[in-house]
Amino acid sequence: MPYAGLSKKAVKPAVVGVSILACFFILYGIMEQRKQSLTYFVGKSQRQATRERPSNSNAVAHEGTNGGGNNQEMDDSEEWENSIERVHYSSNDDDISRHDLLDGGNRLRPQAHSGHETHGNATKKGAHQRRQQAAGLLLKRPPDFIVIGVRKCGTRALLNMIGLHPQTVSAGPEIHFFDKKESYKNGLKWYINRMKPSTSSQLTGEKTPAYFIQPDVPQRMSKYFKTVHKKPKLLLVVREPVSRIVSDFTQGLYNDDNVDIQELNKKDIQAQFRNKALGKDGQINRKWRAITVSEYSVHLRRWWEVFHRDELLIINGDNLITNPAKEMTKVSSFLNLDKSVDWSRVLYYNETRGFYCYDKDGESTCLSSSKGRTHPEVEESVLAKLRKYYKPFNSQFVKMTGLDVDWDMR
């Protein structure tokens, strides 16, 4: 019986032809879907962050805003999540990403070649092209470096300065992966997803100052780095511990919605500081977290129980304020960055701001006004008690690290 105008003989080849066509379309559909699933939606890139354009040489753009609000523990993460950018990579690159994820070695490979080179055979050329492709790929990877603390010692300045080097990228917001149970239980993928995408020749990093003081963090971090087969590069910036406390206190005043800083007079501020720093018995009040944060030697000991000393660089935060180029040269060599950045040229003192600023994408850029606040005048007698309290901690810290500081001479 003829079917739809076809002879019995012609039905079979027609069915086969239609089936082949259907298979082709199904396969094409699957491949398209796979391509889409390999599209990474990533956070707004640093270069897109809003900045004031300076109207004259003294005008500055700001980076690293503070979220405000009344939470003293609030970090200085920027609002990066609002816009998204797409980074595509083809399904062939899947292997590269997995390989890179597990690549524990030095990721500072040479930059991609110009593409005009010729090679003796096609295989070599193919491998070269794949390397080129890999070097240009933006992928989210486990961090190569982490600024672990200390809060109010210049962590934002350090991260932003590192970010001036083309071989690095870093996450804008503080991630709080290892210190917060709720984040940690989200797992590795969650953490990696918060990293800024990097090419295989760049280092990617983050800063979360709360890591330094949370007892569980060194163990968790060590376990993490073992899982991803990487050697961590940890950076710790410290500052004279009593000025760190005053800085912490100042931030608390600014972030407290219940306090109108303009309304506070000198006496109110001094009383607030005294009541936080000292208990009713006049002794140092260790219940105020700012006090224990500044006990650097206690926290560092925990890190050294887990990490090798070579894995952690200590940066002098007081020098980072006055001579950042010197500190950044040490940081560069610790991170194995190339010498393409002349820190003494890139960083320059800005009279208006009273701090070092830098050129970024052709703009004069300084940290936000929440960094480098004028500290209120607090009572000398309270400061003296604090300095005395920190003497043993400081001498321990200096003994442990060999850091050349004059903290106890103040």
Ligand code: A3P
């Ligand atoms: P103060 O606001 O007390 O002066 P963190 O980023 O860890 O919160 O540290 C803030 C501190 O970074 C500031 O404390 C400031 O002294 C210091 N800092 C270092 N270099 C800076 C820079 N170039 N601009 C602004 N602040 C800087």
